[in-house]
Amino acid sequence: KISDKVINRLTLYHCILDDYINNNIEFIASNQIASLLNIDDSQVRKDISILNNSGKCRVGYIVKELKKSIEMTLGFSKTKKAFIVGAGNLGMALAKYDNFTSYGLNIVALFDNDTKKIGNTVNNKLILDINKLPNLSRKTGVDIAILTVPRTYAQSTADFLVKSDIKYIWNFAPVVLSVPKDVQVWNENLMGNFLQFTYKI
Amino acid sequence: KISDKVINRLTLYHCILDDYINNNIEFIASNQIASLLNIDDSQVRKDISILNNSGKCRVGYIVKELKKSIEMTLGFSKTKKAFIVGAGNLGMALAKYDNFTSYGLNIVALFDNDTKKIGNTVNNKLILDINKLPNLSRKTGVDIAILTVPRTYAQSTADFLVKSDIKYIWNFAPVVLSVPKDVQVWNENLMGNFLQFTYKI
Ligand SMILES: NC(=O)c1ccc[n+]([C@@H]2O[C@H](COP(=O)([O-])OP(=O)(O)OC[C@H]3O[C@@H](n4cnc5c(N)ncnc54)[C@H](O)[C@@H]3O)[C@@H](O)[C@H]2O)c1
Ligand SMILES: NC(=O)c1ccc[n+]([C@@H]2O[C@H](COP(=O)([O-])OP(=O)(O)OC[C@H]3O[C@@H](n4cnc5c(N)ncnc54)[C@H](O)[C@@H]3O)[C@@H](O)[C@H]2O)c1
Structure with a gap:
């Protein structure tokens, strides 16, 4: 089970990823998310590690995959x-x-x-x-x-x-x-x- | 400094106290608050203990005093x-x-x-x-x-x-x-x- 605080942060990460997609940016690093939210980079990486597939690659995370993975974990598709x-x-x-x-x-x-x-x-x-x-x-x-x-x-x-x-x-x-x-x-x-x-x- | 979680709970206690006042009830016990919110009685007493004056008396807390004390602590009167x-x-x-x-x-x-x-x-x-x-x-x-x-x-x-x-x-x-x-x-x-x-x- 994921805690309320982590769900809240994952939803904010999702907003950031949405923006990146709107601006056609393909990759994102955890420290970019961390500095936008004024939180620790290690916290962002810990939160992402609970997702089934983070889209991690050499240059950071693949934005579309990370976004999809947050949606799956939080049940966006469950009406x-x-x-x-x-x-x-x-x-x-x-x-x-x-x-x-x-x-x-x-x-x-x-x-x-x-x-x-x-x-x-x-x-x-x-x-x-x-x-x-x-x-x-x-x-x-x-x-x-x-x-x-x-x-x-x-x-x-x-x-x-x-x-x-x-x-x-x-x-x-x-x-x-x-x-x-x-x-x-x-x-x-x-x-x-x-x-x-x-x-x- | 009071944490976000405690401020959130104190605001909910304030709602409960407001209701008690509307129903002309003068006293309240911490376990009545706890059972309405489905939380531990010890948590409620711990939260109330950080207030400057809880209105504590033999039969519990004086509703009007506890409510006033929450308002003072959270700065309701600060426009x-x-x-x-x-x-x-x-x-x-x-x-x-x-x-x-x-x-x-x-x-x-x-x-x-x-x-x-x-x-x-x-x-x-x-x-x-x-x-x-x-x-x-x-x-x-x-x-x-x-x-x-x-x-x-x-x-x-x-x-x-x-x-x-x-x-x-x-x-x-x-x-x-x-x-x-x-x-x-x-x-x-x-x-x-x-x-x-x-x-x-
Ligand atoms: N309505 C809801 O229940 C709800 C729930 C959650 C989040 N939100 C969010 O709250 C925000 C507002 O939602 P809404 O439903 O009221 O939208 P809305 O379209 O009804 O209202 C937006 C208002 O902002 C004005 N506006 C647009 N650009 C502006 C600018 N540069 N400067 C000043 N005013 C500007 C528009 O003229 C309009 O009156 C949105 O970002 C939405 O995502 C709304
Ligand atoms: N408007 C806000 O920004 C805001 C912010 C925080 C909290 N709230 C809370 O949200 C609630 C709604 O606020 P609002 O500003 O929309 O109020 P409102 O008076 O505009 O709307 C209330 C609606 O509920 C209807 N209603 C009353 N009794 C009903 C019943 N028994 N069954 C079905 N419908 C009934 C009324 O006809 C009315 O349409 C309030 O409890 C308010 O304290 C509102």
Whole structure:
């Protein structure tokens, strides 16, 4: 199993490799990655060594092979279908973001309880009545929900999702959700990240 | 200095305490926090012990005091003024989010290069021409930029920000920016977080 910190770094390496490909550069050395991220060269080499095939050659790593290898290891090609629950400012921004599909995230539909929003489409995805979620989740096998409802409704909506056979919740609301042991929650703590950044200022 | 991991956990404890206050509960025990986050009770007590005043009493911690102490330690009351650069889907969602001010983040204005957007306001904040940023940054002393432009323009926009005396960039674009040593970048790696979550699925 790869640790969270290494997955985070591999994704950043992937961004760098993407840029190199856009600029038609074929090879990259580990110290070029290290200096861009302000980390140790030995750390980069250690991270790359866990990949099944790093594309290593005499002059460094072959960019396309290293990128492919990161994608295989992190499961980019494994499609993960998800619902967005809460078609507000953040939910809509996430729904309009096409880059998610290249990482394997496929947003199937959005759900809301606001009748003014239900029935609209965003980026070819329908906004449906939240009460239709249990049926659709069972019919499509979607078990990941991206939770972007206001904090006041986060826990009650999570309870509803759990009853609808949702097993994974990517939670953007600033609330620590209480869920059964067989449900996994990932708290996207945007403010926590900002405070980590500004704490040092 | 407090590590990133501890700051992240303290912010989640703060969310839990906020909920307790909304439900008029006066005391909390460390094991209640631990079980909500699925972590060790000893970890919670260790984190709290670094605060200047934990509000510890016979029956656990006084919720209001513990919350205040986390806010003091993480600098919630220290106002951090920032510009949003790129008034697109994500930039607008961040600009409309009022909860940022309770963490000390004050978004002063947005900047864009799209003439259709320049001159509009969102959540009482003006969308200005990006070329006005250097002047405004010097006049207001704002040195934090939240970068939400498309990946293709991220590096060139970062170069422009550095020339405009911006010292801190909260970067949402999936690009590793190359900046001088005296400029600090925090990569908000949303996809990296999602992959950490789904990698284990
Ligand atoms: N906008 C941001 O930049 C930002 C940043 C950090 C965290 N967050 C968090 O993300 C969440 C969403 O924020 P936002 O700015 O998009 O809020 P928003 O108010 O714009 O959107 C919330 C949406 O949820 C819908 N909704 C409410 N109750 C519902 C229910 N029971 N079932 C289904 N839909 C329901 C509303 O109708 C609305 O469309 C909030 O919890 C917020 O704290 C937002
Ligand atoms: N939307 C999401 O959910 C999401 C998620 C993860 C990452 N991101 C990243 O965040 C960034 C913004 O995404 P988005 O969905 O808001 O894109 P968007 O296209 O909706 O918005 C981009 C905005 O930047 C402006 N812009 C372009 N060049 C500029 C320049 N040189 N100076 C100032 N403004 C400029 C555009 O006019 C537009 O308003 C992208 O890099 C994207 O990869 C977005």
